[in-house]
Amino acid sequence: xxxxxxxxxxxxxxxxxxxxxxxxxxxxxxxxxxxxxxxxxxxxxxxxxxxxxxxxxxxxxxxxxxxxxxxxxxxxxxxxxxxxxxxxxxxxxxxxxxxxxxxxxxxxxxxxxxxxxxxxxxxxxxxxxxxxxxxxxxxxxxxxxxxxxxxxxxxxxxxxxxxxxxxxxxxxxxxxxxxxxxxxxxxxxxxxxxx
Numbered sequence: 652x653x654x655x656x657x658x659x660x661x662x663x664x665x666x667x668x669x670x671x672x673x674x675x676x677x678x679x680x681x682x683x684x685x686x687x688x689x690x691x692x693x694x695x696x697x698x699x700x701x702x703x704x705x706x707x708x709x710x711x712x713x714x715x716x717x718x719x720x721x722x723x724x725x726x727x728x729x730x731x732x733x734x735x736x737x738x739x740x741x742x743x744x745x746x747x748x749x750x751x752x753x754x755x756x757x758x759x760x761x762x763x764x765x766x767x768x769x770x771x772x773x774x775x776x777x778x779x780x781x782x783x784x785x786x787x788x789x790x791x792x793x794x795x796x797x798x799x800x801x802x803x804x805x806x807x808x809x810x811x812x813x814x815x816x817x818x819x820x821x822x823x824x825x826x827x828x829x830x831x832x833x834x835x836x837x838x839x840x841x842x843x844x845x846x
Contacts, residue, residue: 655749655766656744656749658770658793658794658797659740659743659766659769659770659773660740661791662769662770662771662773662774662777662794665777665791665794666773666776666777666780667732667733667736669777669780669784669786670728670732670780671729672786673689673728673729673784674784677784678690678728681783682779682780682782682783683778683779683782683837683838683841684776688783689780689783689784692776692779692780692783693728693732694723694724695776696732696736696772696773697732697736698719698720699739699772700735700738701719701738701739702715702719703739703742703743703769704738704739704741704742706753706765707742707745707748707751707762708742709751712754712755712756723735739769743762743766743769748762749761749762750762750763767801768805770794770797770798770801771802771835774790774795774831775798775831775832775835777790778790778828778837789828792828795826795827795828795831796827798831799827799828799830799831799834802831803834806834815835815836816837817836818833818834818835818836819833819838825839
């Protein structure tokens with residue numbers, strides 16, 4: 652199995668390649684995240700990346716406060732994504748970074764667990780973004796399989812957070828990407844416009 656940082660890099664690539672594929676007329680298109688259009692979805696992922704360096708640096712959520720609230724994309728969404736994710740990735744790759752403890756909304760967590768959560772989120776939202784802009788929605792098979800295995804035991808917590816809808820039923824023989832997407836409350840066969 653690939654190591655955690657390698658899988659995180661793959662998830663960054665999956666989401667980032669779709670960000671770079673967005674055309675100027677696609678920023679207001681719907682996504683499977685019913686409350687977010689394409690721009691809001693990208694803003695959400697930028698927001699998540701901005702938290703990584705200070706959290707790994709030992710800051711608490713209270714110390715960070717509302718510093719990253721609101722629109723982070725400005726007039727140049729794609730370079731803003733690139734800058735935010737580069738800083739987050741560098742922070743995660745620092746020697747010993749994944750051995751630290753970070754203080755999240757639900758309490759203290761191992762930085763490795765935090766990186767796994769970021770990886771799951773990037774992978775699932777890469778699918779969301781692909782569906783929103785009509786791009787190829789196939790994820791790296793190893794990333795999808797690992798994200799599914801990581802997400803499965805956490806789903807009660809993730810659903811309770813309000814970040815994911817309840818799981819969608821899929822056939823027992825569905826591939827692991829389909830299972831991951833369904834586990835995270837997405838109907839793998841519904842277009843974003845259909846709701």
